[in-house]
Amino acid sequence: MAATQKLYPRATVKRIVKAQANRNSSKNADILIFLDYMLFMQELMREASIRSRKAGEKHISPNSVRKVTEKTLRKFKG
Amino acid sequence: MSDTPNPRSRRSARDSEGSGASTPAGDTTLTRLQRLPIHTRHPSTPSRLAVSATPRSTSRYTPRNRGAAPSTPYGLRAMQRRAANTPGRDRRKSGRGQRETVFDVLRNLSKALAPNSQPIRSSPQPPPEPEPESEIDEIDELDNEPALERPRLSLPLDEVEEDDDEGSPEIRPPRMSLALEDEDMTHTSVEYPRRATFDRDRGRLSMMSYGARLSENFGDATGFEDGSEDGDATGMVLDEDDRQDETIISQNAFDRGGDTEDLGRFNFDFNFPSPVGPAEDLDQDGPLNDDEGFELPPVNLGLNAGPESDYSDDGDATGGFGLELNLPDRVSMSESPGLVGGGLRDEDTVIQGSKQKKLSRHGIPVPNMPAGVVRKLATRFARARSGPKTKISKTTLAAIEQASSWYFEQVSEDLAAYSKHAGRKTIDETDVTALMRRQRHLNNTTTVFSLAQKHLPKELLQDMRLAMPPR
Numbered sequence: 001m002a003a004t005q006k007l008y009p010r011a012t013v014k015r016i017v018k019a020q021a022n023r024n025s026s027k028n029a030d031i032l033i034f035l036d037y038m039l040f041m042q043e044l045m046r047e048a049s050i051r052s053r054k055a056g057e058k059h060i061s062p063n064s065v066r067k068v069t070e071k072t073l074r075k076f077k078g
Numbered sequence: 079m080s081d082t083p084n085p086r087s088r089r090s091a092r093d094s095e096g097s098g099a100s101t102p103a104g105d106t107t108l109t110r111l112q113r114l115p116i117h118t119r120h121p122s123t124p125s126r127l128a129v130s131a132t133p134r135s136t137s138r139y140t141p142r143n144r145g146a147a148p149s150t151p152y153g154l155r156a157m158q159r160r161a162a163n164t165p166g167r168d169r170r171k172s173g174r175g176q177r178e179t180v181f182d183v184l185r186n187l188s189k190a191l192a193p194n195s196q197p198i199r200s201s202p203q204p205p206p207e208p209e210p211e212s213e214i215d216e217i218d219e220l221d222n223e224p225a226l227e228r229p230r231l232s233l234p235l236d237e238v239e240e241d242d243d244e245g246s247p248e249i250r251p252p253r254m255s256l257a258l259e260d261e262d263m264t265h266t267s268v269e270y271p272r273r274a275t276f277d278r279d280r281g282r283l284s285m286m287s288y289g290a291r292l293s294e295n296f297g298d299a300t301g302f303e304d305g306s307e308d309g310d311a312t313g314m315v316l317d318e319d320d321r322q323d324e325t326i327i328s329q330n331a332f333d334r335g336g337d338t339e340d341l342g343r344f345n346f347d348f349n350f351p352s353p354v355g356p357a358e359d360l361d362q363d364g365p366l367n368d369d370e371g372f373e374l375p376p377v378n379l380g381l382n383a384g385p386e387s388d389y390s391d392d393g394d395a396t397g398g399f400g401l402e403l404n405l406p407d408r409v410s411m412s413e414s415p416g417l418v419g420g421g422l423r424d425e426d427t428v429i430q431g432s433k434q435k436k437l438s439r440h441g442i443p444v445p446n447m448p449a450g451v452v453r454k455l456a457t458r459f460a461r462a463r464s465g466p467k468t469k470i471s472k473t474t475l476a477a478i479e480q481a482s483s484w485y486f487e488q489v490s491e492d493l494a495a496y497s498k499h500a501g502r503k504t505i506d507e508t509d510v511t512a513l514m515r516r517q518r519h520l521n522n523t524t525t526v527f528s529l530a531q532k533h534l535p536k537e538l539l540q541d542m543r544l545a546m547p548p549r
Contacts, residue, residue: 020490
């Protein structure tokens with residue numbers, strides 16, 4: 001948890017959600033949204049690292065991330 | 079009628095005898111014929127079964143009689159008598175039994191033989207003669223065949239040899255066919271690369287759940303393929319993008335956005351196949367920057383914040399354009415910044431605002447998730463997963479940013495749907511929890527708070543607790 005003082009810009013998350021959903025979010029809903037986003041990132045990086053390791057790559061390549069993106073997004077489809 | 083076939087046949091025989099069917103014992107054919115009618119008679123038998131209270135009429139073999147016997151006292155007595163006497167004695171004592179046994183034997187023989195014997199009888203003299211002949215012929219043929227086979231064995235060898243000698247000509251014909259196919263391929267092959275790019279886009283689109291875009295993309299695709307190839311040559315464009323990202327979040331927004339909004343997301347990147355040359359130079363420089371960028375995420379954040387607010391038209395116009403042009407396809411694919419903005423940016427692209435203004439489907443400009451935050455999260459989870467020294471290159475980061483932008487779009491739509499369903503105008507915490515529950519992140523053992531405790535810093539946890547008191 002290298003959570004520095006500021007883990008993420010709350011206003012930005014709120015604005016993203018508002019723009020995409022065309023709805024306001026309640027005062028602290030963005031925290032949960034960001035929490036879910038963290039879970040998404042965790043899953044994405046997990047899948048990407050697995051895939052890159054299978055491919056024998058030293059570091060996570062953008063290709064492995066791209067390949068995994070769809071699958072992970074589908075997992076996070078509500 | 080649950081009786082097994084054998085008892086039925088016996089009964090039928092008896093019945094036929096009792097009815098006087100026993101007359102021509104000698105006619106085997108008649109006996110055969112009788113079988114069929116007997117079976118039909120069985121349904122009528124129940125009357126006899128009812129009468130069967132008397133031991134003689136009822137045969138022990140049928141389970142029914144046993145079941146029915148106890149109902150009447152006579153039946154009980156009869157059962158007792160039968161039990162006392164061995165079944166064999168009863169059969170022997172009864173004259174009918176003896177007669178039956180004879181008939182039964184004959185019938186059994188006929189039954190056993192009939193199926194096999196009939197065909198033989200029907201074609202005793204005439205068919206047998208031809209059959210043996212045919213058999214003989216077959217044998218002869220078989221004899222002949224082996225001889226043929228031997229030469230066959232030799233033939234393939236010869237053919238192989240011939241192939242070796244003449245291998246080129248024989249091989250050629252198949253090639254000819256292949257060549258024809260190839261020609262067909264050539265006709266279509268021109269389109270395949272386009273389709274391939276489209277398919278990629280489609281995958282993305284599917285993720286986005288926009289069906290209509292595909293058709294639109296086709297038209298666009300033709301345009302950007304050319305550019306994409308050029309852009310591919312310059313692998314490093316990303317770095318430049320990153321720079322742009324810092325300055326201007328939505329670089330790709332430049333794309334012609336004029337097309338349909340949906341299409342715009344992906345098309346933008348592709349639409350700008352234009353000049354590659356300048357981009358390459360930038361790209362080369364890029365990699366160095368990548369390393370630097372790694373160390374300095376906070377700086378990036380600051381930069382990002384700046385550009386968003388500024389919507390730097392000047393800087394973007396100069397730097398952003400060159401970069402975007404260079405990066406056509408791959409940039410869109412791999413490098414998230416363009417893609418992220420993409421769908422939203424279509425409208426923006428017209429404006430030239432590029433990164434800063436990506437318009438959502440609702441026409442609202444969407445800020446990008448700051449690259450620094452994305453990188454921080456990505457590195458954290460990547461390191462937790464695969465070692466403390468894993469690094470995330472800029473291209474990878476771009477891909478992650480794109481994924482995250484898609485994620486936010488998807489999640490936002492879901493949340494909006496939930497809140498709308500609840501009749502609210504704002505997205506509530508309950509909507510998010512419902513979403514997470516549907517994502518299988520929350521269940522009976524995992525609560526929002528446990529997840530938050532795991533991932534979020536205390537301050538945010540505090541806020542969250544205040545917002546949604548534990549039930």
